[in-house]
Amino acid sequence: MNVRCQLFLWVTVIIFLLLSSCVKEDEDKCSGLRGVDIRFYSSTVCQADTVYPQQIGDLLYGVFDEKEILVSYEQLSNVELSAGYSRHVTLTSGLYTVVAWSGIDPEYYTVSGWQIGVTWKSDFLLRVIREGSGVTLPADISLFYGESPALYIPESKGPETYYAWAAVNMMEITNRLTVSVEGLSDPEAFEVFIEVDNGSMNVNGSMAADEVIEYQATESVTGSVLTASVVLLKLETGITNTLVIRSRTTGTEVFRGNLLGTLLLKNPEVNLACDHDFTIRFTAEDQCECGTYIMTEIWVNNWLVHSYDFEM
Secondary structure, three states: OOHHHHHHHHHHHHHHHHHHHHHHOOOHHHHOOEEEEEEEEEOOOOOOOOEOOOOOOEEEEEEEEOOOEEEEEEEEEOOOOOOOOEEEEEOOOEEEEEEEEEOOOOOOEEEOOOOOOOOEOOOEEEEEOOEOOEEOOOOOOOOEEEEOOOEEEOOOOOOOOEEEEEEEEOEEOOEEEEEEEEOOOOHHHEEEEEEEOOOEEEOOOOEOOOOOEEEEOEEEEEOOEEEEEEEEOOOOOOOOEEEEEEEOOOOOEEEEEEHHHHHHHHOOOOOOOOOOEEEEEEEEEEOOOOOOEEEEEEEEOOEEEEEOOOOO
């Protein structure tokens, strides 16, 4: 046998052994790894730049298949988002979406655990903890939710590794309101609260059925001005959302109005998808020096949404 034939024979044997090893010992050498490379960011219709919110210090994310059933999830702490931050999940071929949450603090929410193969994207996720019907959330709490577009992982046809990109836009769904009332004869005798039925949410970011709850304010008085700060969850039209200013002693309401229709959305510059910090300033006048008040001016983020003049 000449040298050329011997060389061909040995090359054939080596290739055969490599292929056998690939099949028997490590299937990934033949098929290649498949999965998703998940990136997290934040962007709204009101801002051109992509940002990485510092408030996001933890993540709960899950991958759902084309039937919207959970196939993988991970819970992380000490997260610092950046352009280079990503998570890798190995998957088989198929159609997937990624859902992510941040800020689910067990001190303020009761949470339903996720189970692979059991949890659906439409299942219940969290319920804000309340005392009776009252809820008080701290000023530094932030809740974020995001979902990626659907992505397809094709079947493997070779040893190449393939990871599809999944971009998850983390959108804040907490809101902070500062309400001030000027003109009350005894401002310390009044309270501010907001009635909303938004205290429960599903995995997919939609609101779950719930009772109306009262978000309680942190209040202070400076001179003749009552100032109340309130933190509450997602705001959207079509649900109960009512702001109330009421006497603590008599229960008499000096104002009750729709937080969105009567107040926030009367300012044409307010966009609930982008804005989460609001100031509402009321000017009250006693019509008869008998504790019967009327709101003569209402400002939302320095925009006059209501003005009423009258003579005593």
